[in-house]
Amino acid sequence: xxxxxxxxxxxxxxxxxxxxxxxxxxxxxxxxxxxxxxxxxxxxxxxxxxxxxxxxxxxxxxxxxxxxxxxxxxxxxxxxxxxxxxxxxxxxxxxxxxxxxxxxxxxxxxxxxxxxxxxxxxxxxxxxxxxxxxxxxxxxxxxxxxxxxxxxxxxxxxxxxxxxxxxxxxxxxxxxxxxxxxxxxxxxxxxxxxxxxxxxxxxxxxxxxxxxxxxxxxxxxxxxxxxxxxxxxxxxxxxxxxxxxxxxxxxxxxxxxxxxxxxxxxxxxxxxxxxxxxxxxxxxxxxxxxxxxxxxxxxxxxxxxxxxxxxxxxxxxxxxxxxxxxxxxxxxxxxxxxxxxxxxxxxxxx
Amino acid sequence: xxxxxxxxxxxxxxxxxxxxxxxxxxxxxxxxxxxxxxxxxxxxxxxxxxxxxxxxxxxxxxxxxxxxxxxxxxxxxxxxxxxxxxxxxxxxxxxxxxxxxxxxxxxxxxxxxxxxxxxxxxxxxxxxxxxxxxxxxxxxxxxxxxxxxxxxxxxxxxxxxxxxxxxxxxxxxxxxxxxxxxxxxxxxxxxxxxxxxxxxxxxxxxxxxxxxxxxxxxxxxxxxxxxxxxxxxxxxxxxxxxxxxxxxxxxxxxxxxxxxxxxxxxxxxxxxxxxxxxxxxxxxxxxxxxxxxxxxxxxxxxxxxxxxxxxxxxxxxxxxxxxxxxxxxxxxxxxxxxxxxxxxxxxxxx
Numbered sequence: 001x002x003x004x005x006x007x008x009x010x011x012x013x014x015x016x017x018x019x020x021x022x023x024x025x026x027x028x029x030x031x032x033x034x035x036x037x038x039x040x041x042x043x044x045x046x047x048x049x050x051x052x053x054x055x056x057x058x059x060x061x062x063x064x065x066x067x068x069x070x071x072x073x074x075x076x077x078x079x080x081x082x083x084x085x086x087x088x089x090x091x092x093x094x095x096x097x098x099x100x101x102x103x104x105x106x107x108x109x110x111x112x113x114x115x116x117x118x119x120x121x122x123x124x125x126x127x128x129x130x131x132x133x134x135x136x137x138x139x140x141x142x143x144x145x146x147x148x149x150x151x152x153x154x155x156x157x158x159x160x161x162x163x164x165x166x167x168x169x170x171x172x173x174x175x176x177x178x179x180x181x182x183x184x185x186x187x188x189x190x191x192x193x194x195x196x197x198x199x200x201x202x203x204x205x206x207x208x209x210x211x212x213x214x215x216x217x218x219x220x221x222x223x224x225x226x227x228x229x230x231x232x233x234x235x236x237x238x239x240x241x242x243x244x245x246x247x248x249x250x251x252x253x254x255x256x257x258x259x260x261x262x263x264x265x266x267x268x269x270x271x272x273x274x275x276x277x278x279x280x281x282x283x284x285x286x287x288x289x290x291x292x293x294x295x296x297x298x299x300x301x302x303x304x305x306x307x308x309x310x311x312x313x314x315x316x317x318x319x320x321x322x323x324x325x326x327x328x329x330x331x332x333x334x335x336x337x338x339x340x341x342x343x344x345x346x347x348x349x350x
Numbered sequence: 351x352x353x354x355x356x357x358x359x360x361x362x363x364x365x366x367x368x369x370x371x372x373x374x375x376x377x378x379x380x381x382x383x384x385x386x387x388x389x390x391x392x393x394x395x396x397x398x399x400x401x402x403x404x405x406x407x408x409x410x411x412x413x414x415x416x417x418x419x420x421x422x423x424x425x426x427x428x429x430x431x432x433x434x435x436x437x438x439x440x441x442x443x444x445x446x447x448x449x450x451x452x453x454x455x456x457x458x459x460x461x462x463x464x465x466x467x468x469x470x471x472x473x474x475x476x477x478x479x480x481x482x483x484x485x486x487x488x489x490x491x492x493x494x495x496x497x498x499x500x501x502x503x504x505x506x507x508x509x510x511x512x513x514x515x516x517x518x519x520x521x522x523x524x525x526x527x528x529x530x531x532x533x534x535x536x537x538x539x540x541x542x543x544x545x546x547x548x549x550x551x552x553x554x555x556x557x558x559x560x561x562x563x564x565x566x567x568x569x570x571x572x573x574x575x576x577x578x579x580x581x582x583x584x585x586x587x588x589x590x591x592x593x594x595x596x597x598x599x600x601x602x603x604x605x606x607x608x609x610x611x612x613x614x615x616x617x618x619x620x621x622x623x624x625x626x627x628x629x630x631x632x633x634x635x636x637x638x639x640x641x642x643x644x645x646x647x648x649x650x651x652x653x654x655x656x657x658x659x660x661x662x663x664x665x666x667x668x669x670x671x672x673x674x675x676x677x678x679x680x681x682x683x684x685x686x687x688x689x690x691x692x693x694x695x696x697x698x699x700x
Contacts, residue, residue, distance in 0.1 A: 141583030141615050198553040202588045205552045233491030233594055233637050238552045241587025265491050268636075286618075287583050 011127065011192045012070035012100050014041045016059060019050035020087050022076040028052055030104060030186050031075025037165050038190045043067045048090040050076070061097030071100040071127070073189060081106035092118045100125040104185030129188045132200045132208065139206035139245050141287055146216030149340060150248035151226040151297070152280050154270045156235065156263055158256040159299035159327075160226040161187050166326030167252065168223040170337045178221040181212050183242065187225045197227050198238050205238060209245025221340075224248070230279050231271045232262060240283060247288040250340050251280055256299040257311060273319060294339040295322035361477065361542045362420035362450050364391045366409060369400035370437050372426040378402055380454060380536050381425025387515050388540045393417045398440040400426070411447030421450040421477070423539060431456035442468045450475040454535030479538045482550045482558065489556035489595050491637055496566030499690060500598035501576040501647070502630050504620045506585065506613055508606040509649040509676075510576040511537050516676030517602065518573040520687045528571040531562050533592065537575045547577050548588050555588060559595025571690075574598070580629050581621045582612060590633060597638040600690050601630055606649040607661060623669060644689040645672035 015038075017031045025032070034042055035054045044059035044067070054075075061072060072094040078084055083091075083105060091101055095118045103109050109126035110116045119126050149167065151160040164180055164187075171178035180187070182194030200208045213222035224246050228235030253276050262268040271279075277293045284291040296319060300308035308325060312332050316323040322339040324332035365388075367381045375382070384392055385404045394409035394417070404425075411422065422444040428434055433441075433455060441451055445468045453459050459476035460466045469476050499517065501510040514530055514537075521528035530537070532544030545558045563572035574596050578585030603626050612618040621629075627643045634641040646669060650658035658675060662682050666673040672689040674682035 139584035141618060198551075200552050201548075202550050202552045202555045202591065203548040203585060205587050206584050231636060234489035234556050235553065236594055236633075236636070237555050237587040237589075237591025239587075240590045241552065244583055244586055268491060283586075286581060286586070 011102060011129070011189070012125070013192055014043050014069050015071055015073045015102070015189075016061060016064035016069045016094070016099060017042055017045040017054060017056065017075040018072050018087075018090070018094070019045055019047035019052060019054070020074070020076045020078065020084070020090075021047065021049040023051045025052050027078070028054070028076045030073070030077070030189065033161075033186045034073065034075060034189055037162075038192075041192070043069045045075070046072070046090075046094075048087060061094040061099055065098045069099060071102050074101070074103045074105060077105065083107055083109075083112060088112065088114050091115055095119055095122050095124045098124070100127060102127045102129060102189065104129045104189060106130065129185045129194075130196045130199050132195055136195070136200060136204045136211055137207040138204060139210050141206075141244075143247065143288070144210075144215040145218050146213070146220045146222060147218075147250070148213050148222045148224060148246055148248045149250045149252065149294070150224045150243060150246045151254050152239070152243070152251050152276060153226060153229045153254040154231070154273065154276055155229050155256070155259060156227075156232060158259065159254045159297060162299075163252060163254050163297040163326050164223045164225045165190065166333070167337070167340065168221075170326070170333065171221055171223065171340070174337065174341070176221060176341065177217070177219060178223055181222050181224040183209075183212070183225045183227050194225075197242055198235070202237070202241075205241030206245035209242045210247075213246055222246075226254070229262075229271075230276070230283065231268075233265055233268055243280065243284050244287045248284060248291055249288060250292055250294040251284065252294055252297050252336070252340070253277060253280070254297045254299070258302065273315075293321065295324065295336040297336070298323060298325050300325045300328065361452060361479070361539070362475070363542055364393050364419050365421055365423045365452070365539075366411060366414035366419045366444070366449060367392055367395040367404060367406065367425040368422050368437075368440070368444070369395055369397035369402060369404070370424070370426045370428065370434070370440075371397065371399040373401045375402050377428070378404070378426045380423070380427070380539065383511075383536045384423065384425060384539055387512075388542075391542070393419045395425070396422070396440075396444075398437060411444040411449055415448045419449060421452050424451070424453045424455060427455065433457055433459075433462060438462065438464050441465055445469055445472050445474045448474070450477060452477045452479060452539065454479045454539060456480065479535045479544075480546045480549050482545055486545070486550060486554045486561055487557040488554060489560050491556075491594075493597065493638070494560075494565040495568050496563070497569070497571045497600070498563050498574060498596055498598045499571060499600045499602065499644070500574045500593060500596045501604050502589070502593070502601050502626060503576055503579045503604040504581070504623065504626055505579050505606070505609060506577075506582060508609065509604045509647060513602060513604050513647040513676050514573045514575045515540065516683070517687070517690065518571075520676070520683065521571055521573065521690070524687065524691070526571060526691065527567070527569065528573055531572050531574040533559075533562070533575045533577050544575075547592055548585070552587070552591075555591030556595035559592050560597075563596055576604070579612075579621075580626070580633065581618075583615055583618055593630065593634050594637045598634060598641055599638060600642060600644040601634070602644055602647050602686070602690070603627060603630070604647045604649070608652065623665075643671065645674065645686045647686070648673060648675050650675045650678065
């Protein structure tokens with residue numbers, strides 16, 4: 001890659017969410033995430049026979065374009081990661097209505113000849129958010145101004161993105177300048193920019209993380225979406241490169257209570273939260289000697305409110321740290337924000 | 351990448367080494383490495399005005415082809431990583447003589463239109479060893495039969511490749527079945543196959559390491575070329591993915607005495623050898639609980655024989671482990687091989 005770093009480029013917004021022919025809400029996580037976290041950027045939804053809905057207005061591409069939409073986002077996954085032939089006509093309709101198409105799927109949009117040809121003919125863009133920007137730098141390891149927070153985890157897929165989103169929103173609600181920095185495809189769609197860190201060539205992962213959270217004013221926070229886990233048998237290297245390049249001042253450990261094995265990797269017992277704190281401190285000090293743990297985010301979606309509150313309080317006492325479920329908010333979440341902001345009073349654990 | 355893993359494919363051999371117009375031996379490290387470690391695979395050298403030599407016979411591409419050569423290897427680097435216009439005519443001559451061209455340079459051969467067109471016209475291959483195989487898998491973390499050794503380091507570029515080559519050769523000389531497994535471009539040229547691990551997409555690094563050292567007979571050793579360092583501010587993630595995927599039974603720590611800072615990363619003090627041992631044990635246990643350190647390889651190229659012997663002995667006593675310079679061989683190197691093979695008697699350090 002070249003020596004000159006790319007500019008952080010923004011996705012065309014607002015969006016029309018495309019639901020394909022989905023019949024199962026579990027396949028529509030991208031659309032749901034966009035509705036929940038970037039609702040003001042979504043003018044509506046559209047499908048070709050879907051039986052599910054995000055609850056947003058149902059609009060044709062032309063109607064959405066008339067309301068200012070600039071891109072159709074594929075908001076559903078399809079088993080196997082492919083774009084089925086039944087979607088193609090609808091996607092071309094969107095291009096004809098003047099919308100670009102944005103996809104976070106594994107298959108690249110331009111690999112589908114009918115889409116490629118229609119986009120070329122109509123002068124529209126096919127944007128794959130799994131494709132990293134060109135020209136990412138090698139990390140230099142030098143400290144840069146501004147504050148940074150990284151969410152880390154005991155495993156994949158247990159709330160690192162939503163925790164980062166909620167913390168960024170919480171900081172802004174306190175009047176703190178903060179940006180969510182996305183490292184995965186759904187996060188990138190929500191933020192409108194970012195780097196799909198696991199798709200970056202290995203040598204450039206730490207450099208990509210440096211580029212994603214550049215020098216900023218001293219009191220500004222970049223809240224960086226973590227990926228994988230330092231304990232993951234397939235993805236730990238990605239997590240370490242992201243940790244080193246992010247140089248976080250503060251990290252928050254994310255965990256799903258009750259999960260004991262790495263998802264899809266039977267036999268790999270998850271580490272204790274204390275182990276994650278200790279190893280993150282140890283490895284993170286290499287690029288930021290002042291790194292500290294501000295608290296823990298537990299994904300209590302499977303518990304009722306009372307059981308969740310009990311668990312959060314018990315874990316907080318046990319660990320001596322703020323422990324919250326950011327999706328539940330409340331006093332526990334306030335204490336987690338305090339832990340992030342009040343550097344001087346937060347208890348250091350190592 | 352696809353679900354089906356690629357086969358380990360071999361480079362066309364033997365080689366004719368191309369020295370370009372090089373006037374400075376420091377730019378010919380690839381050619382020298384091939385002469386030293388794969389001399390039986392090199393029929394000769396050729397240049398377009400070079401004033402340096404590997405000492406191999408000087409042959410035209412046609413003469414080399416007559417002696418069985420199947421590929422021209424670009425054995426020199428050019429400042430900036432480019433292929434200069436002055437080389438193009440010579441490279442086309444090689445294609446016309448029936449040789450494929452192999453390059454480990456940053457620029458891809460097929461990006462040069464005259465080369466691309468000549469190769470197409472002549473039915474010859476342009477092979478970039480920095481391009482990873484397609485279809486690498488995600489790591490599964492499962493143990494597989496066979497023994498594995500990984501060289502790890504305090505930093506980049508201090509002897510991990512040569513240590514692995516010397517250890518593989520040493521094992522074979524004792525009648526042990528062993529293969530050198532290459533993870534960088536020069537190593538791949540020497541081995542005739544391998545994976546340029548730092549060019550692999552981040553998510554696939556551990557999987558590439560699993561693929562590179564596949565299931566083998568119980569007493570077979572894969573001796574895997576390490577990359578980077580767990581303490582490196584830019585490349586530690588690559589090193590961790592390689593460690594997890596390699597699942598080494600044994601590792602050897604490589605260091606250059608006197609080097610105190612990471613090369614090109616001023617301010618990053620190198621870790622002590624003991625720190626490398628401890629962190630490698632700790633992180634490596636995640637995929638191989640029986641991992642152990644067999645000893646240390648010191649690059650004493652800058653010392654005279656007496657100073658080197660003194661240093662190796664002193665470090666051996668201090669660490670309580672075999673410490674050798676594999677390029678010097680001798681009794682120290684024999685003890686290092688003993689340390690690798692005699693699992694039961696080697697001292698465990700953690």
